[in-house]
Amino acid sequence: MSILIEDSPRNLLAWIVQAVKAGDVDGAVISPFASPVQALRHRRSAEVMARGLHSEGAQVWFDAQTHALQMAGVGDFRYYQEYGFWSGSRGDLSSPNLRRDHISRVLDFQNHLEVTKLAPTMLLHHAETQSSEVTLELAKEAIEQAPDCWLTIAGTAPFWESGTALDAHIGSLAQLEPAGWFLVPVRPLATLPAEAQAEETHGICRTIRALSENAPVHISHGDLAGLPGVAAGAASVGSGWDQRQRACAYASYVQRESGDGGGGGWYERVTIRGLLGSLRPAEVAVLPGQNPALYLALGEFPPPGPQEAFRHHLSALRSVISEIADNGDDYHARYASLMDMYRNSSRLWPQVAATTGSPLNATHWIEPLQRGLSIYGDGEGW
Numbered sequence: 001m002s003i004l005i006e007d008s009p010r011n012l013l014a015w016i017v018q019a020v021k022a023g024d025v026d027g028a029v030i031s032p033f034a035s036p037v038q039a040l041r042h043r044r045s046a047e048v049m050a051r052g053l054h055s056e057g058a059q060v061w062f063d064a065q066t067h068a069l070q071m072a073g074v075g076d077f078r079y080y081q082e083y084g085f086w087s088g089s090r091g092d093l094s095s096p097n098l099r100r101d102h103i104s105r106v107l108d109f110q111n112h113l114e115v116t117k118l119a120p121t122m123l124l125h126h127a128e129t130q131s132s133e134v135t136l137e138l139a140k141e142a143i144e145q146a147p148d149c150w151l152t153i154a155g156t157a158p159f160w161e162s163g164t165a166l167d168a169h170i171g172s173l174a175q176l177e178p179a180g181w182f183l184v185p186v187r188p189l190a191t192l193p194a195e196a197q198a199e200e201t202h203g204i205c206r207t208i209r210a211l212s213e214n215a216p217v218h219i220s221h222g223d224l225a226g227l228p229g230v231a232a233g234a235a236s237v238g239s240g241w242d243q244r245q246r247a248c249a250y251a252s253y254v255q256r257e258s259g260d261g262g263g264g265g266w267y268e269r270v271t272i273r274g275l276l277g278s279l280r281p282a283e284v285a286v287l288p289g290q291n292p293a294l295y296l297a298l299g300e301f302p303p304p305g306p307q308e309a310f311r312h313h314l315s316a317l318r319s320v321i322s323e324i325a326d327n328g329d330d331y332h333a334r335y336a337s338l339m340d341m342y343r344n345s346s347r348l349w350p351q352v353a354a355t356t357g358s359p360l361n362a363t364h365w366i367e368p369l370q371r372g373l374s375i376y377g378d379g380e381g382w
């Protein structure tokens with residue numbers, strides 16, 4: 001079971017390398033929206049990122065994130081414009097020649113970085129539209145050019161909730177038999193906990209269950225919201241130190257103010273394995289005095305600091321996904337394992353929220369995902 005670090009405007013190769021060496025993560029995904037082609041004074045290039053990761057024996061991916069071009073408000077092209085992925089207008093996939101050329105340019109750059117081939121796709125809002133037909137044509141072209149490539153499926157909540165139309169679309173893609181899959185749940189806001197819907201989670205689980213029979217599945221920017229997908233058979237999830245690495249959202253691709261390198265403050269909420277969620281540092285600070293027994297029951301807490309919070313998060317996330325994945329191909333056991341975790345977390349949250357005053361609780365971190373997982377389980381006859 002793997003964790004991949006998604007690319008971030010905070011271009012911290014050293015943090016990824018340290019996490020790889022510690023065995024917390026297996027590699028990283030480079031993005032043209034976060035890493036430039038040419039290195040800048042305070043920014044490593046995509047090539048330098050790839051070379052540094054390769055030298056540590058890490059998995060390295062380059063996701064062209066063509067699906068971001070269809071997001072409302074997209075405008076952060078400061079690095080993307082350097083890549084030359086388009087012979088026509090940026091994002092124009094209206095003809096076979098344009099699709100063929102775009103895919104060729106993306107694959108060529110991936111070859112240059114010596115990374116696993118990952119085909120681009122469009123963002124979908126429903127599984128039965130003209131855009132879904134274009135994504136199928138893109139996938140066919142990618143397999144024609146690189147039979148060993150992985151395919152990307154990116155969609156907003158209504159896409160994953162498309163029911164039988166979703167199943168038909170996934171079935172058509174599965175017939176292409178790629179080497180693997182990147183699934184991208186896309187949301188309007190990069191807030192945590194991710195605003196996942198029950199039916200959306202159900203659709204993602206059903207999709208992963210079908211696709212993982214024949215090839216590995218990565219849940220891009222999945223993080224804690226990706227746990228139901230792990231129960232359904234996913235092989236890896238994306239994570240990171242910033243909110244935008246833990247959820248793929250429109251807000252992460254809007255135009256930035258000049259000089260905005262990292263964007264906003266550090267995300268230092270403390271992930272607590274038993275809660276399958278996180279608390280603010282100030283909320284954690286009151287626990288020892290207000291309820292020492294509860295504080296001890298919740299486990300270890302990291303020292304203050306953004307890197308410490310990041311490493312602690314990875315440790316908690318890896319522990320949870322490993323416990324689920326230890327059930328191997330017994331999908332019922334994987335499902336039951338996560339359902340037990342959700343029930344245990346839901347029992348802890350009321351006491352934690354009452355002690356700390358946290359406005360976030362099981363209603364936010366657990367219930368939508370648990371409902372979606374339950375619907376998936378019902379469909380499987382569990």
